[in-house]
Amino acid sequence: MEFLVASGVGVMTAAGIYLMLRGRTFPVVLGLAMITYAVNVFLFATGRLTLDRPPVLNGAEAYTDPLPQALVLTAIVISFGMSALVVVLALRSYLESGGDEIDVIGEAEVARRIERDGVSGPEARR
Known part of the structure; x- marks a missing residue:
């Protein structure tokens, strides 16, 4: 059971990193969501994966730790x-630049500064 959860967390993390390294803003948003899901599953799995047990029992018997569940609820919010x-932010960037390419966003800002200030070259990138 632990191997399956660890593999799932690894796959979600790898997919999230891959999507965050893309050149468009929408896959970056999806990658960020995938990484947060992976962290939530990881936190939930740290509370020992037990089936059909209440969170806390009387005595020294095995129990499921409720703290990771509370952490996951906080992390979800x-x-x-x-x-x-x-x-x-991605929507605002798309509306300002007319596209969701990350390189286009920077070029549009530089072009806008050149038109506004009449400055070109490295000074426009500041």
Whole structure:
């Protein structure tokens, strides 16, 4: 069971990193979501994977630790807010530049500064 969960976390992390290294903003947002899901599963799995057991029992019997479950709930709320912020930033960037290519966004900003200030070369990139 642990090998299956560890493999799933590894695959989700690898997919998230691959997507975050893409040159467009939408795959970067998906990659960020994949990495947060991988971290949530990892945190949940640290509380010992036991089936059909309540979170805490009386005595010294084996129990499932409730702390990772609370951490996962907190991480889900934080990742939802972070994902909403990144989606809004990506949408704003798309509307400003007309595309979601990361290189195009930088070039559009440089072109806008050249038109506005009449400066070209390295000074426009500052």
